[in-house]
Amino acid sequence: MRHDHLITSKQLSREDIEAVLDRAAEIDADPAAVAQRHAGTLLGLLFFEPSTRTKMSFETAMKRLGGDIVDMGSVESSSVKKGESLADTVRVIDGYTDALVLRHPREGAAKMASEFVDVPLLNAGDGAGHHPTQTLLDLYTIRENAGLDDLTIGIMGDLKYGRTVHSLAYALTNFDTQQHFISPESLQLPREVVYDLHLEGTTVREHETLDEILPSLDVLYVTRIQRERFPDENEYQQIAGQYQIDAATLEAASDDLTVMHPLPRVDEIAADVDETTHAAYFEQAHNGVPVRMALLDLLLGGETDE
Amino acid sequence: MRHDHLITSKQLSREDIEAVLDRAAEIDADPAAVAQRHAGTLLGLLFFEPSTRTKMSFETAMKRLGGDIVDMGSVESSSVKKGESLADTVRVIDGYTDALVLRHPREGAAKMASEFVDVPLLNAGDGAGHHPTQTLLDLYTIRENAGLDDLTIGIMGDLKYGRTVHSLAYALTNFDTQQHFISPESLQLPREVVYDLHLEGTTVREHETLDEILPSLDVLYVTRIQRERFPDENEYQQIAGQYQIDAATLEAASDDLTVMHPLPRVDEIAADVDETTHAAYFEQAHNGVPVRMALLDLLLGGETDE
Amino acid sequence: MRHDHLITSKQLSREDIEAVLDRAAEIDADPAAVAQRHAGTLLGLLFFEPSTRTKMSFETAMKRLGGDIVDMGSVESSSVKKGESLADTVRVIDGYTDALVLRHPREGAAKMASEFVDVPLLNAGDGAGHHPTQTLLDLYTIRENAGLDDLTIGIMGDLKYGRTVHSLAYALTNFDTQQHFISPESLQLPREVVYDLHLEGTTVREHETLDEILPSLDVLYVTRIQRERFPDENEYQQIAGQYQIDAATLEAASDDLTVMHPLPRVDEIAADVDETTHAAYFEQAHNGVPVRMALLDLLLGGETDE
Numbered sequence: 072m073r074h075d076h077l078i079t080s081k082q083l084s085r086e087d088i089e090a091v092l093d094r095a096a097e098i099d100a101d102p103a104a105v106a107q108r109h110a111g112t113l114l115g116l117l118f119f120e121p122s123t124r125t126k127m128s129f130e131t132a133m134k135r136l137g138g139d140i141v142d143m144g145s146v147e148s149s150s151v152k153k154g155e156s157l158a159d160t161v162r163v164i165d166g167y168t169d170a171l172v173l174r175h176p177r178e179g180a181a182k183m184a185s186e187f188v189d190v191p192l193l194n195a196g197d198g199a200g201h202h203p204t205q206t207l208l209d210l211y212t213i214r215e216n217a218g219l220d221d222l223t224i225g226i227m228g229d230l231k232y233g234r235t236v237h238s239l240a241y242a243l244t245n246f247d248t249q250q251h252f253i254s255p256e257s258l259q260l261p262r263e264v265v266y267d268l269h270l271e272g273t274t275v276r277e278h279e280t281l282d283e284i285l286p287s288l289d290v291l292y293v294t295r296i297q298r299e300r301f302p303d304e305n306e307y308q309q310i311a312g313q314y315q316i317d318a319a320t321l322e323a324a325s326d327d328l329t330v331m332h333p334l335p336r337v338d339e340i341a342a343d344v345d346e347t348t349h350a351a352y353f354e355q356a357h358n359g360v361p362v363r364m365a366l367l368d369l370l371l372g373g374e375t376d377e
Numbered sequence: 378m379r380h381d382h383l384i385t386s387k388q389l390s391r392e393d394i395e396a397v398l399d400r401a402a403e404i405d406a407d408p409a410a411v412a413q414r415h416a417g418t419l420l421g422l423l424f425f426e427p428s429t430r431t432k433m434s435f436e437t438a439m440k441r442l443g444g445d446i447v448d449m450g451s452v453e454s455s456s457v458k459k460g461e462s463l464a465d466t467v468r469v470i471d472g473y474t475d476a477l478v479l480r481h482p483r484e485g486a487a488k489m490a491s492e493f494v495d496v497p498l499l500n501a502g503d504g505a506g507h508h509p510t511q512t513l514l515d516l517y518t519i520r521e522n523a524g525l526d527d528l529t530i531g532i533m534g535d536l537k538y539g540r541t542v543h544s545l546a547y548a549l550t551n552f553d554t555q556q557h558f559i560s561p562e563s564l565q566l567p568r569e570v571v572y573d574l575h576l577e578g579t580t581v582r583e584h585e586t587l588d589e590i591l592p593s594l595d596v597l598y599v600t601r602i603q604r605e606r607f608p609d610e611n612e613y614q615q616i617a618g619q620y621q622i623d624a625a626t627l628e629a630a631s632d633d634l635t636v637m638h639p640l641p642r643v644d645e646i647a648a649d650v651d652e653t654t655h656a657a658y659f660e661q662a663h664n665g666v667p668v669r670m671a672l673l674d675l676l677l678g679g680e681t682d683e
Numbered sequence: 684m685r686h687d688h689l690i691t692s693k694q695l696s697r698e699d700i701e702a703v704l705d706r707a708a709e710i711d712a713d714p715a716a717v718a719q720r721h722a723g724t725l726l727g728l729l730f731f732e733p734s735t736r737t738k739m740s741f742e743t744a745m746k747r748l749g750g751d752i753v754d755m756g757s758v759e760s761s762s763v764k765k766g767e768s769l770a771d772t773v774r775v776i777d778g779y780t781d782a783l784v785l786r787h788p789r790e791g792a793a794k795m796a797s798e799f800v801d802v803p804l805l806n807a808g809d810g811a812g813h814h815p816t817q818t819l820l821d822l823y824t825i826r827e828n829a830g831l832d833d834l835t836i837g838i839m840g841d842l843k844y845g846r847t848v849h850s851l852a853y854a855l856t857n858f859d860t861q862q863h864f865i866s867p868e869s870l871q872l873p874r875e876v877v878y879d880l881h882l883e884g885t886t887v888r889e890h891e892t893l894d895e896i897l898p899s900l901d902v903l904y905v906t907r908i909q910r911e912r913f914p915d916e917n918e919y920q921q922i923a924g925q926y927q928i929d930a931a932t933l934e935a936a937s938d939d940l941t942v943m944h945p946l947p948r949v950d951e952i953a954a955d956v957d958e959t960t961h962a963a964y965f966e967q968a969h970n971g972v973p974v975r976m977a978l979l980d981l982l983l984g985g986e987t988d989e
Contacts, residue, residue, distance in 0.1 A: 106417050111718050113746060115739075123449060124469055127421075130447050131473040134419060141742050143735060144757070145450070155947035163736055163946065166969030167743040334469065335461035357472030412723050429755060430775055433727075436753050437779040440725060451756070640775065641767035663778030 076185040076192045077366065079201040080238045085245040092211050094365035095358070105136055105364065109371055112138035115168035117161065118195070119146055119175040124334065125195050125204070128359035129172050136364055141168055158187045165190055170371060173197075191370040199234055205333060206238040208362040209292070212355040216329040217289040219246040225284055227253040228294035228314055228339060230260045235333045236294055237264050244271035251288070253278045255310050258296065280313065285324050291316075291349075292331045295339050317341035321349055331355050382491040382498045383672065385507040386544045391551040398517050400671035401664070411442055411670065415677055418444035421474035423467065424501070425452055425481045430640065431501050431510070434665035435478050442670055447474055464493045471496055476677060479503075497676040505540055511639060512544040514668040515598070518661040522635040523595040525552040531590055533559040534600035534620055534645060536566045541639050542600055543570050550577035557594070559584045561616050564602065586619065591630050597622075597655075598637045601645050623647035627655055637661050688797040688804045689978065691813040692850045697857040704823050706977035707970070717748055717976065721983055724750035727780035729773065730807070731758055731787040736946065737807050737816070740971035741784050748976055753780055770799045777802055782983060785809075803982040811846055817945060818850040820974040821904070824967040828941040829901040831858040837896055839865040840906035840926055840951060842872045847945045848906055849876050856883035863900070865890045867922050870908065892925065897936050903928075904943045907951050929953035933961055943967050 077083075083091075098105055114133040118126055130140050143164070157180060164171065165188040173181050174195040181194035181201070196202040213219055224243065230236050230252050240250060240260075250273055252260055265275045278284050285291070296314055301307035315338060321328065332340055332352040344350050383389075389397075404411055420439040424432055436446050449470070463486060470477065471494040479487050480501040487500035487507070502508040519525055530549065536542050536558055546556060546566075556579055558566055566574075571581045584590050591597070602620055607613035621644060627634065638646055638658040650656050689695075695703075710717055726745040730738055742752050755776070769792060776783065777800040785793050786807040793806035793813070808814040825831055836855065842848050842864055852862060852872075862885055864872055877887045890896050897903070908926055913919035927950060933940065944952055944964040956962050 113743060123466070127447050127449060127470065127473055131419060134445050134447070139445075139746050139751075141739050141746070143739065154949050159947060160735070162965050163968040164739060166965065167739055167972055335465060337460045353468050353472065356469040360473055429772070433753050433755065433776065433779055437725060440751050440753070445751075641771060643766045659774050659778065662775040666779055 075370075076181075076194075077203050077370070078181050078185060078192075078194045080203040080206040080242045081201075083203070083207075083242065083245075088207065088210060088242065088245060091207055091362065091365050091369060092214055094369060095211055095361040096215075098364050098368070099358075099361040102135060102361075102364075105368065107137040108368065109133070110137035112136070112170070112371060113168040114138060114140045114367070115164045115171045116140050116142045117164065117171060117173045117175075118143065119157075119173075119180075120196070121145075122174055122195070124356055124359065125174065128356075129193075129195065129204075129363055131360050132363035132367055135360065136367060138169075138367075157184055161192075162187050170367065193366070193370070196234075199232070201238060202234055203238065204359070204363055204366060205235055206242050207366065208355065208358045209235075209239050209331065209333070210242060211358050211362050212331060212351055213290055213329070215354075215358075216351055217327070219243075219248070222246065222248040222289050223251070223287055224248055224290040224292060225251040225253055225278075225281070225288045226292045226294070227281060229258045229296045229300065230254045230294075231258040232297075232300070233294050236260075236292075239292065240264070240268060240273075241271070244268060244273045248273075249276070250274075251276045251278060251284050253281050253284065254314070255279065255296075257310075258300065281316070281320070282323070285320075285328075288324065288328055290329045290331060291324070293336075293339055294333065295337060311339070315339045315341070316344065318343040318347055321347060324349065381676075382487075382500075383509050383676070384487050384491060384498075384500045386509040386512040386548045387507075389509070389513075389548065389551075394513070394516060394548065394551060397513055397668065397671050397675065398520055400675060401517050401667040402521075404670050404674070405667040408441060408667075408670075411674065413443040414674065415439070416443035418442070418476070418677060419474040420444060420446045420673070421470045421477045422446050422448045423470065423477060423479045423481075424449065425463075425479075425486075426502070427451075428480055428501070430662055430665065431480065434662075435499075435501065435510075435669055437666050438669035438673055441666065442673060444475075444673075463490055467498075468493050476673065499672070499676070502540075505538070507544055508540055509544065510665070510669055510672060511541055512548045513672065514661065514664045515541075515545050515637065515639070516548060517664050517668050518637060518657055519596055519635070521664075522657055523633070525549075525554070528552065528554040528595050529557070529593055530554055530596040530598060531557040531559055531584075531587070531594045532598045532600075533587060535564045535602045535606065536560045536600075537564045538603075538606070539600050542566075542598075545598065546570070546574060546579075547577070550574060550579045554579075555582070556580075557582045557584060557590050559587050559590065560620070561585065561602075563616075564606065587622070587626070588629070591626075591634075594630065594634055596635045596637060597630070599642075599645055600639065601643060617645070621645045621647070622650065624649040624653055627653060630655065687982075688793075688806075689815050689982070690793050690797060690804075690806045692815040692818040692854045693813075695815070695819075695854065695857075700819070700822060700854065700857060703819055703974065703977050703981065704826055706981060707823055707973040708827075710976050710980070711970075711973040714747060714973075714976075717980065719749040720980065721745070722749035724748070724782070724983060725780040726750060726752045726979070727776045727783045728752050728754045729776065729783060729785045729787075730755065731769075731785075731792075732808070733757075734786055734807070736968055736971065737786065740968075741805075741807065741816075741975055743972050744975035744979055747972065748979060750781075750979075769796055773804075774799050782979065805978070805982070808846075811844070813850060814846055815850065816971070816975055816978060817847055818854050819978065820967065820970045821847075821851050821943065821945070822854060823970050823974050824943060824963055825902055825941070827966075827970075828963055829939070831855075831860070834858065834860040834901050835863070835899055836860055836902040836904060837863040837865055837890075837893070837900045838904045838906070839893060841870045841908045841912065842866045842906075843870045844909075844912070845906050848872075848904075851904065852876070852880055852885075853883070856880060856885045861886075861888070863888045863890060863896050865893050865896065866926070867891065867908075869922075870912065893928070893932070894935070897932075897940075900936065900940055902941045902943060903936070905948075905951055906945065907949060923951070927951050927953070928956065930955040930959055933959060936961065 178200040484506035790812035
């Protein structure tokens with residue numbers, strides 16, 4: 072890749088994406104081949120917000136490449152409380168490690184931080200902004216299960232606030248996909264995202280119910296509708312219930328339908344779906360490791376002799 | 378061992394226990410021989426409750442075998458706050474690591490979690506339930522100091538609520554031991570535990586004071602009496618004081634008496650006991666490392682070439 | 684070095700200091716030469732107080748030497764909450780690791796703890812007490828930028844409460860330095876520190892403003908004046924403002940002036956200084972790694988074959 076930092080999936084061309092996914096597939100097929108490839112490399116983890124799976128999968132990825140991590144720990148146990156600026160914090164840690172992963176609650180934090188460091192910086196989520204490694208593992212899971220071209224995908228749930236959804240929809244414009252968006256009217260894609268997708272040549276097809284489109288889908292990507300978006304609990308119950316699926320719902324789907332979810336889920340996918348051949352969300356979470364290994368390998372590649 | 382998971386010490390036969398203790402003794406005698414034995418292995422640490430020594434000794438054990446850990450961190454910094462089920466959490470992390478250690482406040486959590494994972498899961502304490510690795514390190518310490526057969530052991534303190542004590546007493550029924558239980562009446566062994574021990578052929582000998590039995594003991598296992606068990610502070614002071622020991626208390630004991638404690642202690646063993654030859658509680662804590670190394674080695678063994 | 688533990692910089696002779704700084708320079712010049720030197724070594728991190736850069740730089744240092752760490756985690760997630768004494772905690776962990784790093788809020792904690800352990804213990808700050816590794820990295824930065832002999836240094840800011848400043852001033856008495864102290868009258872060096880410095884043959888030159896002395900300085904060491912030292916916000920603003928520097932301030936300085944700061948800074952050094960050739964505070968933070976590597980290497984040295 073020609074990038075020093077990974078801030079947003081918008082910076083990735085089709086070729087960049089395919090380079091990461093191809094490398095991930097190689098690593099997935101033969102992890103032992105890279106088990107010592109980055110021995111001696113240290114990855115700094117700066118998580119200014121809680122995270123389980125993103126942080127653990129970056130840690131696992133670096134260790135599966137033979138490297139190690141240095142973790143800032145939680146904000147409560149750090150100097151941030153003393154009023155240090157993010158720019159100062161990253162400049163100090165830049166001197167300790169060979170690459171950095173940053174999660175921060177403020178949109179734009181990763182871009183700003185990247186301007187102060189010499190080592191590659193990976194954005195692991197900046198508020199309502201970007202989360203490009205989630206998008207890459209989503210793309211990898213889609214490619215493994217349904218292929219990225221000639222794909223009909225439905226994205227369902229909270230399409231207004233979900234950064235995961237916006238990044239994925241945008242990245243899919245690099246491929247030959249038909250995108251359907253299923254949500255209550257109040258949680259539709261923001262108009263500026265629709266406009267961006269149009270500019271990239273993608274037709275945005277919006278639906279209020281899943282029924283009409285489910286049979287034609289190759290992939291159904293479900294996201295959570297958050298209680299706190301609704302002032303009224305009854306209204307939430309009534310609306311959210313229409314966007315929850317179970318095994319019975321999926322009887323109307325193609326046998327080959329792949330169901331995805333960024334996790335954690337609460338009740339938007341019933342437990343009885345887990346046992347069906349449709350369920351790919353745990354595989355999707357596991358794919359975070361080979362995809363992040365591939366990404367780290369490509370970003371660090373120049374520094375290591377295989 | 379023939380088990381994939383270690384949930385309770387009840388699942389361990391005498392042969393299983395001896396296999397772990399023998400391997401621990403080998404490792405203790407020559408740790409360098411296994412320093413790279415599990416290089417490349419990752420152990421996931423899922424501690425849903427605070428812990429210092431159990432967590433640090435599992436971490437040390439895995440690293441002393443050449444492997445590494447991936448730590449979920451505290452519950453406050455994890456997705457658990459977002460309402461994810463334990464089954465989902467372990468299924469995700471199952472895909473990252475080669476084995477899992479779980480501590481959880483809910484009794485039965487380890488058993489339930491083990492049904493959702495493909496890698497070996499070790500229970501590091503589930504509420505009032507089980508804590509089998511503590512029992513194994515207790516048995517190892519007893520064997521090293523006094524032998525497990527032809528043993529007279531006194532277990533003193535809070536016998537009602539202490540899961541450590543129940544597991545140890547049960548595990549000792551595999552050996553030729555005489556067990557004495559010393560506690561205030563209100564903190565006696567639960568009757569169902571007494572019944573279980575009888576079924577295994579062990580006579581439960583109960584005492585309200587230490588004096589009468591101390592001279593005949595090979596091992597005295599002390600546990601803490603917790604303030605919160607008593608509604609009245611004065612009553613606590615008066616009762617707890619009778620189950621605290623100091624160097625003077627031990628003058629009535631055999632020269633060979635071994636004093637153990639699962640730690641942390643508060644004031645149930647006075648500091649002047651530390652200097653006596655009886656004190657084995659720090660050695661006992663240190664034994665957590667070779668015993669957990671042995672256990673990990675046996676559970677992971679098939680996957681590694683020595 | 685002839686010391687088993689590093690508790691205070693007062694225990695270090697000129698020869699000891701130079702041994703650490705020389706080793707740090709060697710490591711800095713060729714880190715690859717030591718990348719596996721302490722493989723298999725475990726360093727225990729016991730931080731009873733929050734810290735970012737000290738903890739991360741110890742972790743980085745140990746890992747850059749091929750070793751690994753075992754981290755107690757935050758006090759909230761540890762047995763300390765159950766009332767365990769510091770002596771018991773360190774005695775347990777002493778059995779897990781090959782060396783220990785301790786930070787504790789109580790003055791004298793490191794000295795006390797060191798009496799209970801068999802492995803080398805490094806003090807990483809004990810309340811208002813000592814923080815010798817900070818002093819060593821300060822000395823290293825001074826030596827690299829200006830030399831330690833024939834040096835004129837100005838130390839500015841909160842000289843009353845800053846342990847960093849007291850340790851540094853004391854350590855500099857081993858060298859041929861002229862020391863100037865710039866602070867408001869209310870935050871002058873404590874008289875006992877002045878007395879100690881006199882005993883070591885150092886003349887304490889005190890100033891209320893920077894202007895008069897700035898042109899003659901080789902090094903200016905800035906520390907933060909904390910808001911909470913002043914009952915009145917206006918008084919704080921007025922006084923603190925006089926001890927803040929920016930690029931314009933430094934126009935009166937020598938071209939070779941080196942500006943240092945222990946970090947984190949808030950507003951005592953303006954961002955426009957970062958771009959000048961004077962700024963050495965990020966380099967100073969980065970020096971924490973080779974200096975701590977050198978220290979660990981010297982303390983552990985006997986145990987490892989190169």
